[in-house]
Amino acid sequence: xxxxxxxxxxxxxxxxxxxxxxxxxxxxxxxxxxxxxxxxxxxxxxxxxxxxxxxxxxxxxxxxxxxxxxxxxxxxxxxxxxxxxxxxxxxxxxxxxxxxxxxxxxxxxxxxxx
Numbered sequence: 412x413x414x415x416x417x418x419x420x421x422x423x424x425x426x427x428x429x430x431x432x433x434x435x436x437x438x439x440x441x442x443x444x445x446x447x448x449x450x451x452x453x454x455x456x457x458x459x460x461x462x463x464x465x466x467x468x469x470x471x472x473x474x475x476x477x478x479x480x481x482x483x484x485x486x487x488x489x490x491x492x493x494x495x496x497x498x499x500x501x502x503x504x505x506x507x508x509x510x511x512x513x514x515x516x517x518x519x520x521x522x523x524x525x
Contacts, residue, residue: 416449417445417448418474418475419447430448436461437458439458468482494506
């Protein structure tokens, strides 16, 4: 099981940040950040929030509560999600069913071409 410190390192590297860069964003020393990354010290709730915000992730992801990557990667995904949130439950159910059918069709076509 991955520790909090290991997740901090993972997401820091994924964000392309050095320890000193992340520490500077958080207003702490690189040695203090190193203690978090080595699991020798646990960040408080405020620091968890700062770490998550600085790394562009959720607090849940940092704490290892969810392993889903739900990052919106482009404006089309953002628009789709924004529009989805604006429709009623009946419309959402229609979208879910349509998505399931599309995924099943795509999966069938992919297996046929293999």
